[in-house]
Amino acid sequence: MQNPDALINGFKRFQRRYYKQDNSLYAQLREAQRPKVLVIGCSDSRVDPAILTDCQPGDLFVVRDVANLVPPYEKNAPDNGVSSAVEYAVRHLNVEHIVVLGHSHCGGIDALMHCDSDHPSGEFIDQWVMTARSARQKVEQEMSDKDEDQKVCACEQASILVSLENLMTFPWVAGAVHAGRLTLHGWYFDLDTGSLLAWNADTTAFEKLA
Template structure:
């Protein structure tokens, strides 16, 4: 707790003061351009890896960056409601689904029910991505464990991108050209981010040439 309190004091003393005008502007409204759907993993820091400032990203974070398919329900649905708010109220221009290397949630997709017996809610949550292991099995012939891990994380991103299009208000905006969906794979140990090229069907490294 002491570490957190010291961090708060340092924030107010340094970062807040240097960005006071920005925070005053954000005090009563937000206008993010992107909905960032990422994993809850502590090693994934969206603002850091995208070099964005407060107010630019509306974030949803959960185990394995999962997007449940659209459905009408009376249940408590945190991820679905956040997506609904970002698109229909904030009118974001982009949605990013960002997976990452060494994802524990994606690794758990290959485990059986007994191995996840002590994590019943995680096990239930991962059912949204139940098609991933089968797709990986078809594609992972003669692949190393490391390649299989990356493949799982990338296929999982593709499944969530597909699930986003099951939301009528998202599909409509994509058809109109007012909303784009991006799929990323972030490699923690190198800082590299691969973007899914929908036309070629491959993940491509976002490099310096593309960002200039």
């Protein structure tokens, strides 16, 4: 699907499915959305959260950005679309789970690993991906003897943990987690093998979910 006509044909299939063959789902959804899960995913075209998890409309509240990053809590910060989505999901929709969904071959993390903060190459990307600069520092310190692909992969996973840590700096996220109303998850989709891994805080490793 590469051009607008193909997108319109895709919409017609969606319309047939949800408005002509069976309109019950949207009859219910037009009253209100009640998703239980917020997914923070990457903008990458290969990792659409709803497609990867075979979800229906209304199942997921989704925010996607370059490298699936969450900045730390900063009240009244300008231009913070990610934080506003987290606020809406947690404080208004009362989601029960937040999934930070990272992936292999992430261009955003590749940019993080290779950017020069003193001499950014573009206008926005380098500054944004430096949100996870601590993941890059950790990889550079701990994996100096590894090859580049291994470092980028490790940084993709480490940056998921940075986003989980940053989520806990939002007072109402931390409050809901501590009250047992909200659970945070770090997931990693491996494009090469088609596997889904999840962060296990007990074993401190990403382990295969499916």
